[in-house]
Amino acid sequence: MQKTTLNQIRSSFINASRSEAARLTPLKDFDELDWDALDVLGWRDPKMPLRGYLVVPQPGGRIVSALLRAPEGGARKNRAVLCDLCRAVDTPNDVLLWVARRAGASGRNGNTVGTLICADFQCSANVRVQPPADPINPDPALVVARRIEGLGTRAGLFLEKVRG
Ligand SMILES: [Zn+2]
Structure with missing residues (x-):
């Protein structure tokens, strides 16, 4: 994906308030990211580890981002669970059920x-x-x-669902 600034990311959230986006803490090594090796950018907030951010490039170079929440209680150890985005089978990192508030009125009504x-x-x-x-x-x-x-493709489809 193309190199993106923090300001661009902060203003690209479809399901976060302005203050939530402003409180975001960047990745420790944000300035050293190898953007060519990223198709999507995601990270956990270093200060609020149950909060995650997913930045997805759109056709035409725009980005769209979603604020996500991890379940309390941490990682899911079940190795049979595949990540819906990368579907990697040979890299046994933990996979979590990340939940996004839907954009707009639907999200304000509690839909996720x-x-x-x-x-x-x-x-x-x-x-x-x-x-x-x-x-x-x-x-x-x-x-x-x-x-x-x-x-x-799958990251884009997920953000479409968040947009509702
Ligand atoms: Zn994955």
């Missing part, structure tokens, strides 16, 4: 939408792990390219 996402939003790294070549997938780079595309 949840999805399983890697606990620390490792999705962009996960899809870049090259699988070993096998007879069905002789070209690992092609598999990676397909996974990258799938991650972008």
Whole structure:
């Protein structure tokens, strides 16, 4: 994705109030992010770890962001659970049910939408792990390219649901 500033991110939330966006704490190494290696940007708020942010690029270079909430009580250890965004099977990080308030009046009325996402939003790294070549997938780079595309598509669909 294209390099994005914190101000652009703060003004791109579809389901957060202005003050929630203003209180956001950036990633510790935000200035050193390798944007070329990211299809979506997600992180947990360093000061409010139950709060997460997901930034998704849109066609035309715009970004759209969602404020997410993790369940109290922490990580889900069930290895059978797949992240809905990256669907990575060979990277056993924890996956959480992240919940987003819906945008607009629906969200103010308490409506939410949840999805399983890697606990620390490792999705962009996960899809870049090259699988070993096998007879069905002789070209690992092609598999990676397909996974990258799938991650972008599914993240966009999730934000569409949040938008309602
Ligand atoms: Zn993931």
